[in-house]
Amino acid sequence: MQFADRLAPLQTNVFADMDRAKAQARQTGQTIIDLSLGSSDLPTAPAVLDTIAEALYDTSTHGYSLFQSTLPFRQTAAEWYTRKFGVPVDPETEVLLLIGSQEGTAHLPLALLNPGDFALLTDPGYPSHAGGVHLASGQFYTMPLLAENGFLPRFDEIPPAVLAQSRMMVLSYPHNPTTGYASLDFWQEAVAFCRAHNLALVHDFPYGDVTYTGEPAPSVLQADRDKSVSIEFYSMSKSYNMGGFRVGYAIGNAQLIKALRQVKAVIDFNQYPGIVRGAIAALSGSQDGVQQTVNTFRQRRDAFVDAMTKVGWPIPKPNATQYLWVKLPEPWAQDSINFCVQLVEATGVALAPGRGFGKHGEGYVRIALVQPPSVLESAVQKIHHFINR
Structure with a gap:
């Protein structure tokens, strides 16, 4: 069976790749803290x-x-x-x-x-x-x-x-x-x-x-x-x-x-x-819920950034979105995909590799703030221990 050439560039996708990595980590008994997808965990009004x-x-x-x-x-x-x-x-x-x-x-x-x-x-x-x-x-x-x-x-x-x-x-x-x-x-x-x-x-x-x-x-x-x-x-x-x-x-x-x-x-x-x-x-209807959502993500942003600062990895606070765009330290700065795969295998923390968003994303990871502050702080500790193991 033959398929169209246009499928060739669509063989890989950052979300599908991380979905496979998360599934493999679950099979080994890891509890997943999924910060790889920007799917809000907050309820609809x-x-x-x-x-x-x-x-x-x-x-x-x-x-x-x-x-x-x-x-x-x-x-x-x-x-x-x-x-x-x-x-x-x-x-x-x-x-x-x-x-x-x-x-x-x-x-x-x-x-x-x-x-x-x-x-x-x-x-x-x-x-x-x-x-x-x-x-x-x-x-x-x-x-x-x-x-x-x-x-x-x-x-x-x-x-x-x-x-x-x-x-x-x-x-x-x-x-x-x-x-x-x-x-x-x-x-x-x-x-x-x-x-x-x-x-x-x-x-x-x-x-x-x-x-x-x-x-x-x-x-x-x-x-x-x-x-x-x-x-x-x-x-x-x-x-x-x-x-x-x-x-x-x-x-x-x-x-x-x-x-x-x-x-x-x-x-x-x-x-x-x-x-x-x-x-x-x-x-x-009332737009109060929109502001509550923004306030929630602001609190999560602050909690994650503050936790990173405490472990000696300061990162800037963005003015928008529900994400953090974090530059990786050496030796991981040249292979964000391998970093994310090994991280989820070792700790259960799933991030999105920057390379999946384009070649100029290499050296970064995207972190979606779709968990409560306590879970985000736990994720920071796991990431810190993984990098310094």
Whole structure:
């Protein structure tokens, strides 16, 4: 049996690789402290769950859900966005419900790239960004994200020959995995660059609320108020602890929304309407729970960083996301994958190797703060003993 060449670059994945390593560690009797996935351990709000539960007994929710049936959600999302960022949004043409924001970032390249076209991606970056380009038979040029640049790309370093063949740029701030943060000034620069080079500007924005500055992170549409080149993907997974329900949406340029909708129409319908009603309840109800979630992750960040400092391994406190991006000491700095595999085998602590997010992630590990402070402090002790054994 023969398979398509496009599968070749998809043989490995940072999450699948660590899943195998965790399974092997469990077989040897290790108790796993899983800090490798950004899946929140916090509960979905009761009001959201009650709304979904009530929908189960409404037989009108038991059939297929097509685009027109999502209008109440699109209206709610548009209103929420305008309240939050002060940018008017047309729910008919500028919003699209998605089965998680990853559906959007993975499928949009199918609408934008012809075989051989380039997408501009960050390195490190989230794996689905590159995966979508592979599936579209495109090429990608990676923009290095370096600590000395605040983990922001340098647009002036992109080769002109690559720019001539490029159709889209994918950014994501606050950034996973580096925790980098982008100001509104940066977004204005990015919008101007994409306008000048006729690029679609794609912003993956799941951590917009998970900031420790007292303000939400800027939206790209605050720098592109007429939505000339930009589309933004938002997720219900982080702010509302609804990761398992798979609800996200796209907001932005009407042409990009229409193109993504055309791809979606031949691949899937929408998720169960009762879940969508729950998402409406989350966006339209009290937002106190969002701040409680942020406060919880701030406490966990502080607990982990303080514990690391006590064992002689000080690390900076990020201003956003539910992660820490930690530089490995020698001799592990050249092999983050081997470090993570050996760590989970020896201690049960599972981290995500930086190399899994791109070659410029080598030498780092990403730590997801998805456990209570006491468990995080225990993990620090295990990591410390492993390194100094």
